[in-house]
Amino acid sequence: MKNFDIKLLEGLEKSKYIVGAAVALLVISLPFFGASQYLLRVATNIGIYAILALSLNLITGYAGQVSLGHAAFMAIGAYAFIVFTTKYPIGFFPAMGVGILFSALAGLILGAPTLRLSGAYFVxxxxxxxxxxxxxALNWKSVTNGATGIRNIIRPTVFGIELTNANGGQYWFMLFWLAVSIYICYAIKYSKFGRALFAIRDDDLAAKMAGINTSLTKVTAFVFSAALAGVAGVLYATMTRYVEPNTFTMDISTIILCIVIFGGMGSMVGMLISTFLxxxxxxxxRALAMYRFIIYGLILIIMVRFRQQGLISGVSKLPYKLPKGVYIDRG
Amino acid sequence: MKKALSLVLALAIALSLVACTSTGTTTTTTSEDQTTATTEQATETQNLDPIVLGCSGPLTGNNAQFGENALNGIMVAIEEINADGGLLGGRMLEVRSYDDKGTGEEGASVAELLISDEDVCAVPSAAYGSSVGLVEAPLFQEAGLVAISNSASHPDFSATGDCIYRNNLTEAGELQYAYQMPQVVGAKKLGIVSMMSEFGESFTAGFEALQEQYGDKVGFEIACVSWFTDGTVDFAPNIAELINAGCDTIIFFAEYNNFASFAIQYRKLDPNAQFIGLMTCYTPDLVNLGGDSVEGVYLYSCLNPNSTNPEVQKFVAAYKAKYDGAEPDFVAANAYDSVKIIAAAIEQAGSADREAIREAIKTAHVVCTAGDLSFDANGDAVKSVVMFKIENGQFIEVEGAFKLWDEFVASLS
Amino acid sequence: MFLQQIINGISIGLIYALVSVGYSLIFGVLRMMNMAYASILTVGAHFCLSLVQAKFGFFPAIIVALVLTGLVSVFFDVSMLAPLRKKTGSDSVTVLITAIGFNYILLNLCLVIWGSERKPFQNVFDFGSLQVGSVIFDSSQIVIMATALVILAALTWVIYGSKIGLGMRAVQQNTKAANLAGVNTKVVITFSFFISGITACIAGFLIASYYQLIYPTMGVALGGKAFAAAVLGGIGVLHGSVIGGLIVGILECVAVYFFGGGVRDAVAYIILILVLLLVPSGLFGKSENTKV
Structure with a gap:
C-alpha cells in the first residue's frame, strides 16, 4: 500500500510537467475562449492576489515571519508609480520600476529594525x-491627493496597443508579472539564500550557530517580499484605475495571510491553487459574499490547528529525489 | 480526521466554484423583494422576456442605508410599471442588484458583472456617491451601457461620456443652496465640520471659494474648519476647536450617521448653536439616532414629501405602504425617477437594446417626483431643493427660504 | 483651548484604558495577545442592546449579557486556544493567527446578525453635567472614569489578593510548574477568559452608552488604539494599561490642537511602532529575555 502511494506520487511527479503545461496553455488562452470582461477581471484579480501570496510566502512560508502589512507595501508601490506617471512622467515601465523600488525601500526601512522582534510583536x-x-496617504495631499484619490491611472501600452481589460491585455500583463514572480520565488527557493531561510524557519538559533547571518537574511527576504507586493500594487492600480487611501486596507493583508496559510506555507503550487479558491x-x-470573512476566519483557525502544512502539503511527502544514475534497493 | 476536515473544506469551496461556472454570470443574487415583485405577474406574461435593469450600491458598510433606499426606490417604480402592464406591450421589468460594499474595488467588479450580463439593458442606479461612481463610470461608458447615478455630485461624473447620467444636483448646484443656508438662518460665525473624503474635501474647497468671492457681502464669516476621518465617533477634539473659535452656527459636510454622533456630543457642551446639515442628512434615521440633539437642525433635500405634486404623493404613499411606513429619502426618490426615465426611453425607442436606450435617453423626458425630468447635454438633471427644519422629530418645510442663485447674489449687495 | 483638549484627551484616554485593561488581563496570564478582544467587546455591547430591547428588566438584561459575553470568551479559549496549547509546535504566532481569525468571525457575525448601520443606544448615565471652572465634565464621562478605576481595582484585587489570582500569577510564570504545584491551570485560564469577557461587555456597554450609538465596527479602530495603549504601558501590567490609555488619548487631542483632525488616527500607531522598537516591554513592563 505504501509502495503504491509512492508510485502514485512518482507518477504525479512525472506527469506534473504535462499537467503544468496544459494548465498554463489553458490559462494563457483564456481571453480567446470568449471569456467575458467580468471573468477576465476576476482572473486578473486572482493573479494579483497570487503575486501577493507568493510575496508573503517568501517571508511567512520560507522565513517563518508573519506580516500583516502587505497592503501598505502595495499602497507605497502604487502611489510611487502614480506620482512618477503624473507629476514626473517618466513613462509607464520606468515608473513601475520606481514603484517597486519604493516598496522595496519601505520593506528595508520597516524590516531592518522590526525583524529582530519576536513573532507576535513583528505582526x-x-x-x-x-x-x-x-x-x-490621507494627509499628504500634494502627493496622494488625499481622500479624493487618483483616477484614470494610465494603463500600459505595448506595441502601440493600450492594454485594457476588454482586450485581455490587462490579463496577459498580469500573467507576465505572475510568471516573473514565480520565477523569482523559484530561484530563491533553490538558492543558498533560500536554504538559509528554511534553516531560520526551522530553528532560528541553530541557523545562527551554523553561521547564517539571520538578521540580514530575514531583512533581504522581507525586501524581496515588499518589492513583489509593490508589483501587485502597481498592477492593482492599473487594473482598477483608481486609488485612494482606503483602497489598501487591513482586509487585504488578512486575505493574503489566509491564502498563504490555506495553501500551505512554503508550497508554491499550493499558493496558486489556494488563491484561486x-x-x-x-x-x-455572491450570496455567500456576506459570509466571506467568516469563512476566511474559519480557514485561519482550522488550518493553524489541524494542518499547519497547508492544504497541499509541500515536498515533505515525496521521497528524496535521487540524482540520475543512483538507485537504492527498496526491498 | 484532520485530513478529512481540510478535504471537506476544500471540497466545499471547489463545489461552490463549479456551481458558479455551470450557471455563469446569469446566477444573480436578486433581492427577496425582486422575486416577489416579478412572480406576481409572471403567470400572465410568461411568454415575454423580462426587461432587466442593473443596480449597484452599498448594501453593507457605512453607507448601506443609501444603497438600500436606492434599491427600494427602484422596486417601487418597477412594481408600479409592472402593475400597469409592463413595457413594450407587456414585458415585465426586473432588477439585478449587487452589493458593491461602497468600495471602488467591489464597485468595479460589480460594474463588469452588469456589463457582462447581456440581459441587463440599463443601470438606473450606479454606486452611491462620486468616489465609487467615478470608478464605475468609465467602465459603463466603454461598454455602452447607460448608467444613472442618483447621488454622485462630482462634476467629472457625467462628463465621462454619453452613457453616464446624473439624476442629482451637481456639486456646483448643491453648493449654491448650501451657501445660502447660513445666510438664511442668520449665522454670524460659521464653523465647518468636514469629513476627509472625496466629497468632504471638494465640497469644503467649493464652499471656501464661494466665501472668497462673496464673503464681504454675506452676513457670516467662516470662523473654523474642522476635519475628521471616516469612522470617527469621538468628536471632542473637533468640538473644542469649534467652541474655541466662537462659532454660533455649524455646517456639517458628511452623512447623517456621523452628524448624529456629532450633534449629540456638541449639544452637551453648547445647547444653543445652530446646526445645518446637507441632503445626505435628510433621513428619519437622523432623528432616530440623534434624538433631541438634532432638534432644530436645518437641512435641505430635493424630495419634499409634503409637496402637492401628485407624482410625489403617489411615490411617497407607495413607498410607505411597501416598506412599513418608512420615509423615502432623496436617493430613493431619484432612483424611482431614474427607472421612470429609462422606462420612457425604452418606450420611445420601442426596444430594450442597450444601443437603443443610449440614443433615446438623450431626448427622453418623464413627469415624476422631480417634476418634468430630462437630461441636459452634460447628462445632468435639473433639480431644485427645499429647506427643512427638524421640529419635534418631524421635517418641517421652511417655505420660500431659497432664492435662485442670481437673485441671491443680487440680494446681497 | 489647550486645557480643554487635555481634558478631552483624558476622557478619550479613559475609554482606551477601559479596553486596554482587557488586553493586559489575558496577556498577564497567558502571554497571549488577545486580538479577538475588540470583537468580544462589540458582541457584548450588541448583547446588551438586544437583551435590553427584549424588555425583561434592565438589570437582569445586563447581567445576562455579561454572562453570555463571558461565555463567548470562554468558548473562544476552550474550543480554539486550549487545543493549541496542548499541541507541540504552536508558538505565539499560531495563537495570534487564531485570535485574528476569531476576531474576523465575530465581527462579521455581528454584521450579519445586527446589520452594518449605526443604531441608537440609550444613554443610561445622563445626569447632567458638572462644571469646574471653565471645564465641563459630562456625567457619563464621570461614570466611565469611575468604572475604569473600579475595574482596575477589582482586577488588581483578583490577581494580587485572591487565591485564584495566585494561580493566575503562577500560570503566567510557568504553566507546567504551576500545574505540578497543584494549581488547576485549566480552571485558572477559563476563569481568566470569563473575567475578560465580562470586562469586555462592561466596556462595550459603557462605550455604546457614552456615544449613544452602536454598530458592528465600533471595536475596530478602538481595539487598535487600545492595544497600542496596552503595549505602551507594558502589556500585561494593569495600571500600565490605564496610564498608557491616558497618554494615547491626551497625545491624540494635543496632535489635533497642533496639526488638525487628519493626523489624529496616526498618533496611536506611531506610539505603537516607537515603543516596539525602543522599549518593547513598555513603560511599566519588566523586560524579558527569550529563553534558549
Whole structure:
C-alpha cells in the first residue's frame, strides 16, 4: 500500500510537467475562449492576489515571519508609480520600476529594525505600519491627493496597443508579472539564500550557530517580499484605475495571510491553487459574499490547528529525489 | 480526521466554484423583494422576456442605508410599471442588484458583472456617491451601457461620456443652496465640520471659494474648519476647536450617521448653536439616532414629501405602504425617477437594446417626483431643493427660504 | 483651548484604558495577545442592546449579557486556544493567527446578525453635567472614569489578593510548574477568559452608552488604539494599561490642537511602532529575555 502511494506520487511527479503545461496553455488562452470582461477581471484579480501570496510566502512560508502589512507595501508601490506617471512622467515601465523600488525601500526601512522582534510583536508592528501608511496617504495631499484619490491611472501600452481589460491585455500583463514572480520565488527557493531561510524557519538559533547571518537574511527576504507586493500594487492600480487611501486596507493583508496559510506555507503550487479558491469563491457565490470573512476566519483557525502544512502539503511527502544514475534497493 | 476536515473544506469551496461556472454570470443574487415583485405577474406574461435593469450600491458598510433606499426606490417604480402592464406591450421589468460594499474595488467588479450580463439593458442606479461612481463610470461608458447615478455630485461624473447620467444636483448646484443656508438662518460665525473624503474635501474647497468671492457681502464669516476621518465617533477634539473659535452656527459636510454622533456630543457642551446639515442628512434615521440633539437642525433635500405634486404623493404613499411606513429619502426618490426615465426611453425607442436606450435617453423626458425630468447635454438633471427644519422629530418645510442663485447674489449687495 | 483638549484627551484616554485593561488581563496570564478582544467587546455591547430591547428588566438584561459575553470568551479559549496549547509546535504566532481569525468571525457575525448601520443606544448615565471652572465634565464621562478605576481595582484585587489570582500569577510564570504545584491551570485560564469577557461587555456597554450609538465596527479602530495603549504601558501590567490609555488619548487631542483632525488616527500607531522598537516591554513592563 505504501509502495503504491509512492508510485502514485512518482507518477504525479512525472506527469506534473504535462499537467503544468496544459494548465498554463489553458490559462494563457483564456481571453480567446470568449471569456467575458467580468471573468477576465476576476482572473486578473486572482493573479494579483497570487503575486501577493507568493510575496508573503517568501517571508511567512520560507522565513517563518508573519506580516500583516502587505497592503501598505502595495499602497507605497502604487502611489510611487502614480506620482512618477503624473507629476514626473517618466513613462509607464520606468515608473513601475520606481514603484517597486519604493516598496522595496519601505520593506528595508520597516524590516531592518522590526525583524529582530519576536513573532507576535513583528505582526503587531507590521499592522501598525499598515495603519500609519493609510493615515499618511490621507494627509499628504500634494502627493496622494488625499481622500479624493487618483483616477484614470494610465494603463500600459505595448506595441502601440493600450492594454485594457476588454482586450485581455490587462490579463496577459498580469500573467507576465505572475510568471516573473514565480520565477523569482523559484530561484530563491533553490538558492543558498533560500536554504538559509528554511534553516531560520526551522530553528532560528541553530541557523545562527551554523553561521547564517539571520538578521540580514530575514531583512533581504522581507525586501524581496515588499518589492513583489509593490508589483501587485502597481498592477492593482492599473487594473482598477483608481486609488485612494482606503483602497489598501487591513482586509487585504488578512486575505493574503489566509491564502498563504490555506495553501500551505512554503508550497508554491499550493499558493496558486489556494488563491484561486479563496478569491474566486466570493465572486462565484455572491450570496455567500456576506459570509466571506467568516469563512476566511474559519480557514485561519482550522488550518493553524489541524494542518499547519497547508492544504497541499509541500515536498515533505515525496521521497528524496535521487540524482540520475543512483538507485537504492527498496526491498 | 484532520485530513478529512481540510478535504471537506476544500471540497466545499471547489463545489461552490463549479456551481458558479455551470450557471455563469446569469446566477444573480436578486433581492427577496425582486422575486416577489416579478412572480406576481409572471403567470400572465410568461411568454415575454423580462426587461432587466442593473443596480449597484452599498448594501453593507457605512453607507448601506443609501444603497438600500436606492434599491427600494427602484422596486417601487418597477412594481408600479409592472402593475400597469409592463413595457413594450407587456414585458415585465426586473432588477439585478449587487452589493458593491461602497468600495471602488467591489464597485468595479460589480460594474463588469452588469456589463457582462447581456440581459441587463440599463443601470438606473450606479454606486452611491462620486468616489465609487467615478470608478464605475468609465467602465459603463466603454461598454455602452447607460448608467444613472442618483447621488454622485462630482462634476467629472457625467462628463465621462454619453452613457453616464446624473439624476442629482451637481456639486456646483448643491453648493449654491448650501451657501445660502447660513445666510438664511442668520449665522454670524460659521464653523465647518468636514469629513476627509472625496466629497468632504471638494465640497469644503467649493464652499471656501464661494466665501472668497462673496464673503464681504454675506452676513457670516467662516470662523473654523474642522476635519475628521471616516469612522470617527469621538468628536471632542473637533468640538473644542469649534467652541474655541466662537462659532454660533455649524455646517456639517458628511452623512447623517456621523452628524448624529456629532450633534449629540456638541449639544452637551453648547445647547444653543445652530446646526445645518446637507441632503445626505435628510433621513428619519437622523432623528432616530440623534434624538433631541438634532432638534432644530436645518437641512435641505430635493424630495419634499409634503409637496402637492401628485407624482410625489403617489411615490411617497407607495413607498410607505411597501416598506412599513418608512420615509423615502432623496436617493430613493431619484432612483424611482431614474427607472421612470429609462422606462420612457425604452418606450420611445420601442426596444430594450442597450444601443437603443443610449440614443433615446438623450431626448427622453418623464413627469415624476422631480417634476418634468430630462437630461441636459452634460447628462445632468435639473433639480431644485427645499429647506427643512427638524421640529419635534418631524421635517418641517421652511417655505420660500431659497432664492435662485442670481437673485441671491443680487440680494446681497 | 489647550486645557480643554487635555481634558478631552483624558476622557478619550479613559475609554482606551477601559479596553486596554482587557488586553493586559489575558496577556498577564497567558502571554497571549488577545486580538479577538475588540470583537468580544462589540458582541457584548450588541448583547446588551438586544437583551435590553427584549424588555425583561434592565438589570437582569445586563447581567445576562455579561454572562453570555463571558461565555463567548470562554468558548473562544476552550474550543480554539486550549487545543493549541496542548499541541507541540504552536508558538505565539499560531495563537495570534487564531485570535485574528476569531476576531474576523465575530465581527462579521455581528454584521450579519445586527446589520452594518449605526443604531441608537440609550444613554443610561445622563445626569447632567458638572462644571469646574471653565471645564465641563459630562456625567457619563464621570461614570466611565469611575468604572475604569473600579475595574482596575477589582482586577488588581483578583490577581494580587485572591487565591485564584495566585494561580493566575503562577500560570503566567510557568504553566507546567504551576500545574505540578497543584494549581488547576485549566480552571485558572477559563476563569481568566470569563473575567475578560465580562470586562469586555462592561466596556462595550459603557462605550455604546457614552456615544449613544452602536454598530458592528465600533471595536475596530478602538481595539487598535487600545492595544497600542496596552503595549505602551507594558502589556500585561494593569495600571500600565490605564496610564498608557491616558497618554494615547491626551497625545491624540494635543496632535489635533497642533496639526488638525487628519493626523489624529496616526498618533496611536506611531506610539505603537516607537515603543516596539525602543522599549518593547513598555513603560511599566519588566523586560524579558527569550529563553534558549
Amino acid at each position: 503587531i508592528a507590521t499592522t501598525g505600519f499598515s495603519e500609519l501608511v493609510k493615515v499618511i 479563496l478569491i474566486a469563491f466570493p465572486e462565484a457565490l
